[in-house]
Amino acid sequence: MRILVAGGAGYIxxxxxxxxxxxxxxxxxxxxxxxxNHLPPEIRVMERNLFELNDEDLRPYEQVIFLAGLSNDPMAEFNPARNFIENGALPAYLAFRAKQAGVRRFIYASSCSVYGYTMHELYDEDSPVTCGYPYGISKLGGERGVLQLAGSEFSAIALRQGTVNGYSPRMRFDLIVNTMFKTALTDGVITVNNPSIWRPLIEVRDTATAFLRAVQADHGISGVFNVALDNFTVGQVADLVKDTVEEILGQKVRIVMKNVQDYRNYKVSCERAKTILGFAPKYSVPQMVGSLINNRARYSNFEDDNYYNIRVFEKIERQGR
Ligand SMILES: NC(=O)c1ccc[n+]([C@@H]2O[C@H](COP(=O)([O-])OP(=O)(O)OC[C@H]3O[C@@H](n4cnc5c(N)ncnc54)[C@H](O)[C@@H]3O)[C@@H](O)[C@H]2O)c1
Structure with a gap:
């Protein structure tokens, strides 16, 4: 089977x-x-804007996985108009073109960010979505545009991922566990903006496995699936990162508490992905930190702009690309 990974040179x-x-x-x-481009040579890479792909480009593929767009809140807030185009319109447009070209399945990288600010409840895929910020609204728009194309000849799957962490050859240090790990090493400090806020987390190899399970799923399956390891408060995450760094590297880490209000707070149930896709995450938070420690030689300079999406995006915007 031939698969196109749109936006496949990124972190996931x-x-x-x-x-x-x-x-x-x-x-x-x-x-x-x-x-x-951090991909191995056996992956064919086309450097093109996805908006330019036509039916002929898409015809060879049985499935398309969509990982493109602006992948965090700071990017979305830096240029909200472009965010709505890349995250809301582009997935719907590409899924439409893919369906026209005879592609059989479109898998969309959605986000648990669509849940917004929830109160003390476990949210499943049928729960209401309440996001009121550009990133969440646009991810939901993209998801809905893709899903309404589902039919007997075209499967559409959206994976609402928790925050993804751990080592990837295209490294990011602007994700919760990765950021805490970085500051623990560089400053001996983990700053917790709000210890009681909930976030679902997932390791990057587990999220890749969730996409693999979606590829392998029976053709009749379409729909939305939450994918995460579990739900954690930010305070819990800080403790886990601190303990792992102290245990493995023998380096003392201090936690600094703040009380900054957040507009995202959610915990999700991943039963549907388990039951229907057969998805079972393997990696714990200490193992996410372990992967960062084990691959330490591959990203020596923590301050490389490339590890922070907003820094790269600001440059791209300034250059008018
Ligand atoms: N990383 C997370 O924690 C997380 C959590 C939930 C959802 N997601 C979603 O998963 C997807 C992948 O996330 P990531 O962390 O790998 O992001 P990333 O920013 O590392 O990668 C995105 C890639 O898309 C490419 N891209 C963007 N617009 C494009 C276009 N118009 N044409 C061609 N390529 C384009 C970029 O060059 C980049 O390589 C995103 O859609 C993101 O919203 C990510």
Whole structure:
């Protein structure tokens, strides 16, 4: 089977594309390469804007996985108009083109961010979504645009991922566990903006496996699936990162508490992905930190702009790209 990973040169794609290849899928990537290309040579990479792909480009593929767009709140807030185009319109447009071209399944990288600010309840895929900020609204728009195309000849799956963490060849240090790990090492400090806020988390190899399970799912399956390891408060995450760094590296870490209000607070149930896709996450938070420690030689300079999406995006915007 031939698969196109749209936006596959990013943080998740750099783990997912090689995993698909290892499982015997012919895997191509189409990406603007904002963060470079860290993929192995067996993955064919096309440096193109996804808006330019036509039916002929899409016809060879049985499935398309969409990982592109602006992938966090700071990028979305830096240019909300572009955010709504890249996150809301682009997935719907590409899914429409893919369906026209005879692609059989479209898998969309959605986000638990769509849940917004929830109160003390476990949210499943049928719970109301209440996000009122550009990133969440646009991810929901993209998800809805893709899903309403589902039918007997076209499967549409949206994976609402928790925050993804751990090592990828295209590294990011602007994700909760990765950021805490970085400051623990560079400053000996983890800053907790609000210890009681809830977040679902997932390791990057687990999220790649969730996409693999979606690829492998029975053709009749379409719909929305939450994917996460579990739900944690930010305070719990800080303790887990501190304990792991202290235990493995023998380095003392101090936690600094603040009381900053957050507009995102949610915990989700992942039963549907488990029951229908057969998805079972393997990696714990200490193992996320462990992967960052084990791959330490591969990202020596923590301050490289490439590890922070907003820094790269600000440059791209200034250059008018
Ligand atoms: N990382 C997370 O914690 C997380 C959590 C939930 C959802 N998601 C979603 O998963 C997806 C992948 O996340 P990531 O962390 O790998 O992001 P990333 O920012 O590392 O990668 C995104 C990639 O998309 C490419 N891209 C953007 N617009 C494009 C376009 N128009 N044409 C071609 N390529 C384009 C970029 O060059 C980049 O390589 C995103 O859609 C994000 O919203 C991520």
């Amino acid at each position: 794609g750099s783990v997912l594309a090689p995993m698909l290849h290892e499982h015997g899928y012919e895997t191509d990537v189409c990406d603007l390469l904002w963060f470079g």
